[in-house]
Amino acid sequence: MWEEKQNKLVKVFIFRNFVEAFGFMTKVALLAEKMDHHPELHNTYNKVVISLSTHDEGDIITQKDRQLASSIDKLTGGSQ
Amino acid sequence: MWEEKQNKLVKVFIFRNFVEAFGFMTKVALLAEKMDHHPELHNTYNKVVISLSTHDEGDIITQKDRQLASSIDKLTGGSQ
């Protein structure tokens, strides 16, 4: 579940291990580069925290953030 | 299903798209580097072909190849 925290959309993803977590981060990186809209990524071992906001609009949540969040949720293993 | 072809263990993986295929390849890369046993990786868009053999033993299939194949099959999305 994405939560709104301090003008960001934030979601925590927990995986079986680091390999699964980093494979997921790579997929998120590919989606982000394609959209030219980059998240804040925070990883510790099997945990990935993604924070989304739109810098060019003054660090608020925009349609771009909701679109990237939705694409991330459609990744295989993305809803773990 | 892994097949034996010309002294290699070979398996073809088909994914929904390039993002899923490359995320999977990244996970395979992490497993391989950890084992210090590296596969031949071949990617075209949503297709990944992995070939395993042991160079140090004269390019034959060894226990190391079967072990890496088994680890790859346990990856999330790895049996697609």
Add this chain to the structure above:
Amino acid sequence: MWEEKQNKLVKVFIFRNFVEAFGFMTKVALLAEKMDHHPELHNTYNKVVISLSTHDEGDIITQKDRQLASSIDKLTGGSQ
């Protein structure tokens, strides 16, 4: 140097080790997904072979291939 072989632009990249080779492949993957134009990638340990052609134009070399080749050459470590 990119070479034209059987209607493909082909270049071989040699790296210090697998870690450097796969880091490079990840950067190529990000460029490719952004352009929505995907290469054929072939990796064995420290060696990466990239082949470019345009499927939608009948598997010939097009401007898209030359553009992706040029972007790949601008990557840090890409001309090794």
Add this chain to the structure above:
Amino acid sequence: MWEEKQNKLVKVFIFRNFVEAFGFMTKVALLAEKMDHHPELHNTYNKVVISLSTHDEGDIITQKDRQLASSIDKLTGGSQ
């Protein structure tokens, strides 16, 4: 330069763009998985912050952290 902050070894890496930053993170991920010693990774666009400490020893800096820091510094593009 790695700095000691709150019992962690911390270094900030700045890259030309996201593609270079994420390629670097992938190489760090491969080193970490091989050592079975995982850093805290924080990425925003072209910036990567790596924090190292040893959880199993009570979240202090150990030889393992210094070894991973040294391996990271030897990566191509790692000292940017």
